[in-house]
Amino acid sequence: MPIVNWVKNNKFVTVVIIVVAYFLLNLVSSFYGAGINRLSIPSQEMKSADFESIGYAEDSVDIGVSRSNYIPPAPDYAPQVNVEERLVIEQSSLSLLVQDVVETKKQILDRAKANGGYMVSSNVSNPEDAPTATLVIRIPSDKLDSSLEYFHSLSVKVVSENLSGRDVTDQYVDIDARLKTLEATKERFESILAQAIKIEDITNLTQRILNTQNQIDTYKGQQESLKQNAQLAKLTIYLSTDELALPYTPSETFRPNVIFKLAVRSLIGFARSLATYVIWIGVYSIIWVPALGIFLAIKRWRKRKIS
16 A cells, blocks of 8 residues: 555654654643633532531541441431521632732631631642642631631632531431430430349340440530531632632633633643653653664665665
C-alpha cells in the first residue's frame, strides 16, 4: 500500500507527525476539560457539608461516647408541637473572593476563637499561583449572623453563600421517650434481681441490666451530641484570590471573560507541558541522538551500496 511504503521510507517524519498530533490532542483535551470542570456546581466537599448527617459528623463534639456505640436514628419522628424551644442545627458555606488568602484566613480563625468557636480543619493549596484555602469552623449559633457579616466585610466579593438548618427537636424528644422506657425497664430488672435466688437467674438479670444501661448511655450520648451541635453552627469557607478557583454556580451560561481566562490558562498549561517534554527529550538526547545518527548512517550506506 502507498501509505505503508511512505511510512517505511519516511520513518523519522512519521515519528514527528505522531508527536505533534499527541501535543495537539493534549491541547484540545486540556482546553475543554478546564472549561467543563471550572464551571461545575460546588465540589463534593461542599455538598457533603450541606447534607451530611449532623449527629455523626467527624467534627462532632466529643461527649465520651464512641461513634460505634451510636444507635442509628429512625428515619421519621413524630412531630412535636408543644415545644417552646426547638433544636436546629445550622450549617453555612461561603465562597469569598479576597485579596490575601493567608491574612483573611487568620482573621477568620481569630474571630471564631474570640466568639467561643474553634477550627475544625484548614487547608491552603496552590500558594504560589492562585492561593486557595478551605476552612471549616464551629461558632456559637447565636453569633452566626454577626460572624457572617464580619466575614463578608473581609472579602472583595461574596461569590456564593448557602445557609441551611436541620430541626432535630423531634429526634431529641423521641430519644427522651426511649430513655424513659429503658430506665423503667432497668428498674424492673433491678427489682427482680433483688428477689432472685438462683445463680443462673442472677447472672442473666445482671447481663440484661448491663445491656440496658449501655443503651441508656448511648441514647444520652446522642441527645448530648444533638444539643452541642445545635449550639455550635458549622461554617465552611472557601477563600481565593481568583474567582474561578471557587466553587460556585455561574449566573450566566455564556461568559466571554470567563471563557477567555480559561483559554489563557489552558494555553499556559499546554506551554508548561510542552516545556516539560522538551526538557525530557533534551535529557534523553544522549540516547536518541546517537541512535538517530547510527540510523541515518546505515540508511546512507545502504543507498550507496544499492547505487
